[in-house]
Amino acid sequence: MALRKLVAGNWKMNGSLAGLTELDAIAGAASDAVDVAICPPATLISAAVSRQSSLPIGAQDCHWNASGAHTGCLSVAMLAEAGAKLVIVGHSERRTDNHETDAEVKAKASAAIAGGLVAIVCVGETEAQRDAGHAIGVVTAQLQGSVPEVGRGETLVIAYEPVWAIGTGRTPTVADVADMHAAIRQCLRQLLGNEGAKVRILYGGSVKPSNAAELLHIPDVDGALVGGASLKAADFVPIIDAAK
Numbered sequence: 493m494a495l496r497k498l499v500a501g502n503w504k505m506n507g508s509l510a511g512l513t514e515l516d517a518i519a520g521a522a523s524d525a526v527d528v529a530i531c532p533p534a535t536l537i538s539a540a541v542s543r544q545s546s547l548p549i550g551a552q553d554c555h556w557n558a559s560g561a562h563t564g565c566l567s568v569a570m571l572a573e574a575g576a577k578l579v580i581v582g583h584s585e586r587r588t589d590n591h592e593t594d595a596e597v598k599a600k601a602s603a604a605i606a607g608g609l610v611a612i613v614c615v616g617e618t619e620a621q622r623d624a625g626h627a628i629g630v631v632t633a634q635l636q637g638s639v640p641e642v643g644r645g646e647t648l649v650i651a652y653e654p655v656w657a658i659g660t661g662r663t664p665t666v667a668d669v670a671d672m673h674a675a676i677r678q679c680l681r682q683l684l685g686n687e688g689a690k691v692r693i694l695y696g697g698s699v700k701p702s703n704a705a706e707l708l709h710i711p712d713v714d715g716a717l718v719g720g721a722s723l724k725a726a727d728f729v730p731i732i733d734a735a736k
């Protein structure tokens with residue numbers, strides 16, 4: 493089943509109010525043929541929504557609790573009030589930097605969905621794990637631990653991001669991406685039944701204009717999660733176009 497593709501940009505800890513001008517051309521590239529979203533730093537969500545109200549804007553993390561003594565954290569309701577429509581959870585940089593566990597990622601995704609946001613759950617193996625032949629096993633275990641039972645095609649997105657491909661300019665082979673996405677699809681069907689066929693599976697890790705078309709046409713690659721190349725419309729728009 494061909495799912496409508498989603499091309500999402502993760503600005504990470506980059507961007508500024510002045511840089512929101514990039515959203516104009518990005519919003520202009522969105523069409524009926526592809527969904528587009530940008531996840532800027534949380535401080536920019538509100539201004540991003542004001543600048544381009546037609547472009548879905550997302551956050552890069554959320555807390556699983558609705559409120560409380562969690563200094564520096566943001567709840568789903570706060571993000572939704574700022575105008576966010578989706579939220580990335582379990583990015584490998586947060587799993588590494590903040591020691592996030594699968595159980596925490598699952599709690600965040602569940603809270604996001606309960607609060608009306610689309611949850612983009614990230615998974616991916618390290619280079620050592622791939623070299624040891626464990627890539628699919630590692631990713632399957634991450635999915636089993638982090639995918640919320642309430643996930644549906646409209647509310648849940650998976651992003652497969654091999655850790656060694658993020659920001660390095662390196663990507664897995666087409667065959668490796670195809671094998672991994674097929675394994676993820678199979679796992680989603682086991683976890684979610686028929687809904688598992690409707691959940692979009694994005695590829696992320698060094699997606700750029702020159703490799704986007706090849707990656708986006710692999711079976712079960714239902715879009716891309718783009719870091720560095722999402723910061724400038726000149727790089728991001730060709731990736732959106734490649735998904736059409």
Ligand code: 13P
Pocket residue numbers: 502583653657658659660661696697698699717718719720721
């Ligand atoms: P790059 O596209 O910069 O490799 O980052 C990918 C990523 O981590 C998106 O979440």
